[in-house]
Amino acid sequence: MSSGPETGSYTALFDASPTTTKLVTLGNLSRVGARPPLGQYVRLLWARRHFLWADARAKVTSGTRQSLLGQAWLVLDPLINGAVYFVVFGLLMKGGRGIENFIGYLLIGVFLFQFTTASINGGARSVQTGKNLIRAFTFPRAALPISVVLRNLLNLGPTLVTLAALIYFIAPVEEYTWRLALVPAALALQVMFTTGLALLVARWAAALPDVANLIRMSMRIWLYASAVFFSFDTLLEDRPDIQRVLETNPMFIVLDIVRDCVLYATTPDPMRWVWLGGWAVGMLLIGFITFWQAEESYGR
Amino acid sequence: MAADLDYPMPPPQLSKGRPASMPVPVQRPLTGAIPMSVQAPPHTGQLAAVAPRSGSTPVLWPTVAVQGLRMFYRTPSTDTSSGRRAKLRRTVLNALGQEPKVTVRALTDISFVANSGEQIGIVGQNGSGKSTLLRIIAGLEKPTKGQVLAESTPVLIGVNAALVPDLPGEENVRLGCLAMGLSPAEAQAAIPDVIELAGLGKSIYLPMRTYSSGMAARLRFAIATAARPHILLIDEALATGDAAFKERSEVRMERLRKEAGTVFLVSHAAQTIEESCTRAIWLHHGRLVLDGEAQDVAVRYRKWAWAHAKDKPDDAKRILEEAFAERRETEVRFDTPEPAKGPVRERHARPRGRDAKQAKTRAARIAALQTEAGDL
Numbered sequence: 174m175s176s177g178p179e180t181g182s183y184t185a186l187f188d189a190s191p192t193t194t195k196l197v198t199l200g201n202l203s204r205v206g207a208r209p210p211l212g213q214y215v216r217l218l219w220a221r222r223h224f225l226w227a228d229a230r231a232k233v234t235s236g237t238r239q240s241l242l243g244q245a246w247l248v249l250d251p252l253i254n255g256a257v258y259f260v261v262f263g264l265l266m267k268g269g270r271g272i273e274n275f276i277g278y279l280l281i282g283v284f285l286f287q288f289t290t291a292s293i294n295g296g297a298r299s300v301q302t303g304k305n306l307i308r309a310f311t312f313p314r315a316a317l318p319i320s321v322v323l324r325n326l327l328n329l330g331p332t333l334v335t336l337a338a339l340i341y342f343i344a345p346v347e348e349y350t351w352r353l354a355l356v357p358a359a360l361a362l363q364v365m366f367t368t369g370l371a372l373l374v375a376r377w378a379a380a381l382p383d384v385a386n387l388i389r390m391s392m393r394i395w396l397y398a399s400a401v402f403f404s405f406d407t408l409l410e411d412r413p414d415i416q417r418v419l420e421t422n423p424m425f426i427v428l429d430i431v432r433d434c435v436l437y438a439t440t441p442d443p444m445r446w447v448w449l450g451g452w453a454v455g456m457l458l459i460g461f462i463t464f465w466q467a468e469e470s471y472g473r
Numbered sequence: 474m475a476a477d478l479d480y481p482m483p484p485p486q487l488s489k490g491r492p493a494s495m496p497v498p499v500q501r502p503l504t505g506a507i508p509m510s511v512q513a514p515p516h517t518g519q520l521a522a523v524a525p526r527s528g529s530t531p532v533l534w535p536t537v538a539v540q541g542l543r544m545f546y547r548t549p550s551t552d553t554s555s556g557r558r559a560k561l562r563r564t565v566l567n568a569l570g571q572e573p574k575v576t577v578r579a580l581t582d583i584s585f586v587a588n589s590g591e592q593i594g595i596v597g598q599n600g601s602g603k604s605t606l607l608r609i610i611a612g613l614e615k616p617t618k619g620q621v622l623a624e625s626t627p628v629l630i631g632v633n634a635a636l637v638p639d640l641p642g643e644e645n646v647r648l649g650c651l652a653m654g655l656s657p658a659e660a661q662a663a664i665p666d667v668i669e670l671a672g673l674g675k676s677i678y679l680p681m682r683t684y685s686s687g688m689a690a691r692l693r694f695a696i697a698t699a700a701r702p703h704i705l706l707i708d709e710a711l712a713t714g715d716a717a718f719k720e721r722s723e724v725r726m727e728r729l730r731k732e733a734g735t736v737f738l739v740s741h742a743a744q745t746i747e748e749s750c751t752r753a754i755w756l757h758h759g760r761l762v763l764d765g766e767a768q769d770v771a772v773r774y775r776k777w778a779w780a781h782a783k784d785k786p787d788d789a790k791r792i793l794e795e796a797f798a799e800r801r802e803t804e805v806r807f808d809t810p811e812p813a814k815g816p817v818r819e820r821h822a823r824p825r826g827r828d829a830k831q832a833k834t835r836a837a838r839i840a841a842l843q844t845e846a847g848d849l
Contacts (some may be wrong), residue, residue, distance in 0.1 A: 194804045195586045197538045202622035202807075206612030223660075224651035231648060235639035308613050310652045311626050469615055 206311070216314045225316055229323035247331040254287075255280055255339045262402070269371040273405045277344035277436045282401035282428050284336045285360075288329045289367045289424060290392050295321035296371025297388045300379035300471050307471060315464050318375040322368045325445050340435065346349045352434040355441065359430040365453035366423050369460030376464045399424040424450035536704055536735040537587040537627065540805040541619035544580040544605055544759075549573065579605045580616070580759045584803045592736040594746030594767055596774045597756035598781070603739045606756065607706045609783060610737065622807070624734070628653070628702035630694060638682035642673060642692055645681055649696035663699040670725055671695035672718060691718055698725055705733040709740055743771040743778070755796065764794045764803065 209217060237246045262279055268441050296318040300307070303317040340346065378384040399422055409416040419425060426449045433439040549572035563573050580602045585837050587593055595603045608614045636645040646667050650660035668677050671692045673684075681689060707726070724730035730736050730749070740746055746753050746767055753770035755762040763770050773796055780788035 194806060195538075197535050197586055197622070197805060197807055202535065203540060203626045205610065205621040205623045205627065206615060221651075221654065223655075223657050224648070226742050227648055229643060230642050231637055235637055239639070304654065308608070309629075311612055312652060312654065 203317055206469060208465065209313075211462070211465060214313055214315070214465055214468070218315055218319075221312055221316055224312070225323060228316075228320050229327055232320075232324050233327045235424050239443040247328060248335055251284060251287075251335040252339075254283070255335065255343075258283055259339075259343060272404050274344050274346065274436050277340050277346065278404075278432055279402065280336055280339055280344065281431050281435065282399070284332055285363065285428060285431065286396060286399060286401050286424060288325055288332070289363065289370075290396070291328075292322045292325045292367045292371050293374060293392060294385075294389055295325065297374040297378040297385040299371075299375050301382060301385070315372060315461065315467055317471075318371045318464070319368060322364065322371050326364060346436055346438075348438055350434075350438045352438060352440060355434045356431055359434070359449070362449050362453040363424075363427045365457045366427075366449075368414075369453070369456030369458070372460035372464040373456070376467050379467070395422075395424065398422055399428060401428065421448055423449055423456075426452075488639075494599075526606050534589050535586050536589050536624045538622040538805050539583055539585050539587075539610065540618070540622070540807075542580055542583040542606070542609060542621065544578075544602070544609060544614070545617045545620035546577040546579060547574045548577055549753075550575040575579070578759050579689075580756075582610070583619075583756075583761050584805045584834070585754065585761070585764055586803070586805060587735050587737070589734040591752055592730060592738065592750045594750035594753040594771065595737060595739045595756065596741075596743055596771065597762075598747055598778070600758075601756040602759040603756055604708055605759075607708050607737060611706050623704055625703045627704035627706050628697060628700055629706040629708060630697040636681050636689070636693065636696075639680055641680055642671070642677040643668065645692065646671075646696055649693075650699050653697075653700045653736055654751075655700065667695045667699050670698065670721060672721065685713070691722075694722060698729055701729070701732055703734045704737075705729055705735070706737045707739065732749060743775045747771040756791065761800070762793065763800050 184384055208214070233247070234244065237243050240246055242249065260275060262275065299317040299321045300314070303314075306312075306317070307314065374388055376382065380387065398419060400419075405416050405419055405425075409419070420429075426445050430441040430445055430449070433441045495620050538839050551572060566573055583606065595606065599605050605614070607629055609616050610623070611627045612621070612623075613629065627754075636649060640648070643664070647660055650663050650667070651657070655663065671677065671694075672694065673688055676684065676688060679691075684692070736750075738746065738750060750767040752765065752772075753765045753767040753774075755770050755774050763773065773792060777792040777796075780786075780792060
């Protein structure tokens with residue numbers, strides 16, 4: 174029988190009390206399910222990158238596995254989508270009033286915005302749909318919305334290839350310039366922004382599932398506020414004040430930069446990059462920290 | 474009796490002066506263990522000073538401390554027998570298509586400390602809070618009140634681990650291993666072992682959605698064992714599968730138990746607990762009835778269950794009350810550890826910097842030697 178101050182756990186009996194007090198030294202113990210500090214949280218998340226990657230890839234392929242054409246749908250889906258827009262806006266409505274190369278303008282808008290829509294809607298539901306995973310394994314919960322964005326990013330690959338082919342064959346551009354090299358940078362900023370927003374709405378929707386419904390509607394409004402089908406220049410000619418406000422919209426900036434680079438051989442305004450960079454970094458930080466703060470509440 | 478267990482008593486002079494000035498630093502930021510790691514942390518040695526009475530196990534130190542755990546759920550109920558005043562509220566809720574909510578007390582004030590080398594059985598009737606307790610210990614649910622401290626992340630081997638139904642079993646094994654935090658190389662190494670334990674034959678290449686519930690449960694169980702957790706929580710996992718699988722899984726369980734520091738086992742079969750546990754906890758309607766030696770608790774529980782089943786409420790009540798009376802309530806307090814004096818390098822600590830490099834090359838050399846030996 175040993176004892177002393179170094180004793181790890183011992184029983185102390187009080188006179189006639191039926192209560193036993195066990196004194197436990199905290200040395201190696203930490204609270205189960207506790208939210209780790211931010212730095213450690215990021216490290217833990219990084220340690221799960223293989224899981225994130227495997228999960229996203231598995232879900233992309235499993236989503237099409239039940240269909241006859243399988244993975245061909247990853248290309249067919251945007252292709253048919255593009256064809257519909259081409260028929261409706263290009264052939265039936267004879268193009269957008271005053272927009273040069275309207276088909277290219279429209280395709281870039283629709284395809285790039287689709288990625289953000291799918292990521293935000295999926296991100297909002299990610300805690301709900303990942304409930305089984307949350308109840309089975311311990312991992313940084315931020316992995317769930319990030320996995321959704323990653324999955325949509327993997328889907329974006331074939332979509333971008335289709336987009337490039339459609340622009341090349343249907344909406345030819347007069348000259349392709351060095352500015353095409355700027356497109357990946359804009360897309361990277363879009364992904365950062367989308368990830369941040371997905372994390373943010375994931376927390377809201379986890380606290381109140383009704384939020385997911387509101388977000389679906391908000392995405393529709395946002396679609397119109399991002400000049401996907403029309404141009405602010407022609408629509409809001411006499412309202413420069415509203416136009417100025419709408420032009421700080423990060424999604425509009427992404428689309429504008431990409432259109433400038435691909436279709437119009439124009440170097441995008443540096444201020445656009447500053448705005449977009451600010452949105453991307455700011456939203457990612459805000460979203461990540463907000464999500465991390467409620468780490469212990471998910472999946473209850 | 475029960476409360477004494479294997480813990481040595483503090484010397485009288487210590488306990489006399491102590492009670493009033495007992496430190497209660499609960500809300501201090503807790504450090505020490507690597508969060509979300511299922512492996513045992515490098516042991517600091519300063520805790521491992523308790524020698525058990527029996528002398529069978531060399532050292533005992535606390536691995537899991539459960540303090541004042543309380544779990545209440547708010548859940549919809551169709552029970553209309555309660556109060557008149559709720560009538561109006563019910564009407565409003567009805568209009569929204571919702572049902573009135575009631576509070577379910579799943580666990581009430583549970584406290585205990587589990588030590589390394591202990592195998593703790595949890596018994597109780599259906600709905601007594603056994604599974605809830607395990608889920609809270611595993612950190613998968615947040616208690617309404619109280620907290621659970623553990624040396625490493627406990628792993629719950631249950632029957633509800635989620636997998637992707639459209640993927641073949643083989644892919645799900647990989648995904649499950651990665652989800653538990655194994656590296657791709659570790660997962661790759663674990664896959665054959667897991668597949669062998671699951672013993673699904675060619676079905677392992679079929680999508681999970683084609684599996685029967687028994688097959689899926691076997692696969693989940695096999696995946697959960699791949700992590701070699703230090704603190705193991707088993708929720709009636711042994712009850713799944715056919716006889717052949719049962720045998721195999723029991724062998725694996727035995728190995729896991731030997732490797733694990735602490736094991737919690739929920740089972741309806743009191744006999745299983747008697748045979749394989751050193752200590753048992755009896756829960757009844759979310760309350761802790763008895764916490765003591767496995768044999769004693771299991772026998773009492775069996776007697777109670779028998780009386781309950783044979784419709785002898787008086788006998789059942791008597792047994793329960795006796796057990797309650799003998800119970801000694803546990804209060805768990807936390808003591809802040811002494812700050813380490815100087816940069817003492819622990820023998821079991823993870824090597825850093827140059828040491829880490831050396832350890833790595835050493836490990837690579839050993840691995841190379843082993844593969845060579847394997848080739849011959």
